Amino acid sequence: MLKQFLNLKLSQKLSPQQIQLMKLIQLPTQAFEQRLKEELVENPALEVGKEDEELYEKDEFDNNDEYDDFEGTESIDTEINIDEYLSNDETPDYKLQTNNYSDDDDEREIPFAESVSFHQDLINQLNTFILTEEERSIAEFLIGSLDDDGYLRRSITDIVDDMAFTQAIYTEEKTVEKILHIIHELEPSGVGARDLQECLLLQLKHKTPTEYVELAIDILENQFDAFTKKHYEKLLQRYEISQERLKKAIEEIEKLNPKPGGSFDSSNRVVEQIVPDFAIRIVDGELELSLNGRNAPTLHISKDYQEMLQTYKDSRDKSSSQKDAVLFIKQKLDSAKWFIDAIRQRQETLFVTMNAIMHFQQEYFLDGDETKLKPMILKDIADMVGLDISTVSRVANSKYVDTPYGTKLIKEFFSEAMKNDQGEDVSTLEIKKILKTVVEEEDKSKPLPDDQLAEILKEKGYPIARRTIAKYRELLDIPVARMRKKI
Structure with a gap:
């Protein structure tokens, strides 16, 4: 049975402007620049650079919609207030503001050398062999x-069937x-x-044969399991x-490359450029931030x-097509104002948040010693x-910050707290640093x-x-004791 009833409830919904701001905040510098370019293409009412004439309203860049103070405004049927977008103020507020950002931060394009892919390089090398057309196709x-x-991860049987x-x-x-x-x-x-x-065997057989190379080949061919498990005593007894x-x-063996294709690719891959968002x-x-x-x-x-809005306001005869055009202009102007306001809020949010992180970790940024990083979680900064x-x-x-000690990923400064023997909160980053140092200084034998x-x-x-040590060791990519053993 269907019934009709009233239901009152409170709900929180995000406005399009809030959603836009959140999306902009999470973008790093390079992605933000790409987003800015897209907005400039999509919205012809938005322009970049300094304007030459002072034809804009005083609160064009202000964070409000207070347009009701204008008198003698003229509205059309679509409730567009033209004077909301026009002003005769001599000097807008935004022209009196100072841009404290350096010109040295202008975008600079870095040229990259054209490279040949790993697979194409191998195909080019086939030209040094005499092959039939069928053999070259198989190769x-x-x-x-x-x-x-x-690596060739597929069986020969599967390859034969696949080629057919x-x-x-x-x-x-x-x-x-x-x-x-x-x-x-x-x-x-x-x-x-x-x-x-x-x-590994293919690489050893390409080397000049020596006493040690031949012994290494024998070990890999006949005692590979003992070698990988570092049972050196067994190898000493086996070969006497x-x-x-x-x-x-x-x-x-340790000089060999377990990923020959990876080494070629890394030397020819276009490296992603990291642009620090802060300094x-x-x-x-x-x-100083x-x-x-x-x-x-x-x-x-x-x-x-x-x-165009001024022309519409001054004209006596306003056709329906002109009203449609004004509707389009209003939409684009509103969108441009929202975007400009979102960018300003993004700048402020980024700066105040990083400023709080900098002051929270002041000892580290002044000294550079990672053991001085304090326990810090998102809530600590959010409350500040x-x-x-x-x-x-x-x-x-x-996002990254350029520090006197290198470019760092900001989220690496966040860590949980643990108690030391004196009941003081210490960062888990500090404990990991000390653990790494202890492992580096241990006797590898x-x-x-x-x-x-x-x-x-x-x-x-x-x-x-001990289980916490094991967890931190895995996070630091440190193998178990047996795999760290050396002769």
Whole structure:
């Protein structure tokens, strides 16, 4: 049975302007510049740069909609108040404001050298071999099947079937194996391997044969499992050699590249340019924060659109087409004002949030010692600046600050708190730094297990459980004690 009833409730909804502001806040400098370019293309009423004439209203850049104070205004049926967009004030407020951002922050384009891809380089190397048309087609298919690390992760049987179905190339597994051996001769050595063991062996066999290289090949071929698990005592007994000889052979293996394709790709990949959103400098012993000038563009509303409104206001006969045009102009002007206001709020939000972070971590920024980083969570900063936690998160996410100690990701300054032996709150970043230092200074012939690491940190005043040590060790990408062992 259907019924009609009234239901009153309070709900919170975000306005389009609030949504726009939140999206702008979370953008780093480069993404913000791209968003600005898109807005300039979409909205012809928005222009960048300084205007030459003072034809704009006093509160054009003000954060309000107080247009009701104008008298003698003229409205049309669509309730558009023309005088809201026109003003005869001699000097607008925004022209009296100072832009404290340096011209040195202007965008500079960095040229990048054109490079050949990893797979294309391998195909080019095939020209040094005498191959039939069918063999070259198989070779190119095999190269195309390699992953970015240079490995062939598919079985020969699957490749033979795939070539038959997709390329109409009918061949045998022996032929594909023969072509694969040719690919093994290409550079960088190790490409085309089907697993790590084969990859390392291919690289060793490309080296000049020496006593230690031959021993390393024997170890990989016959004692690969013992080598990967670092059972060095077993290897010493198996080959009846001195510890020095085994060490030399292992050094030959350690020089090899487990990802031959990855090394080529990293040297030819276009590196993403990181543009710091903030800069912190120490001036006369005091911290000085600045926002990247590329986040503070000079925007204004097109005077052409203002003149079109003035023409409409002065005209006696107002047709319906003119009213439609004014509706369009009003929409674009409102959108431009909202965008300019959102940018100004973005600048203010970014600056006050980073300023709070800088003062909260003042000891670190003055000294550069990571052990002086204080425990800091999003709520700490949100309470300081009077903003929502989600807003602070948007500021900290994917943004960088240029400090005297390098360019840092802002969210790395946030960490949980733990109690030391004196009951004081210390940052987990500080504990991780000390743990990393202890591991670096340990005797690699007898690496410390997690329980001993926990005891050492306890002696240093950080009572931490062994399982917590294991968690921090994994976060720092430090292997277990057995895998850190060296001869």
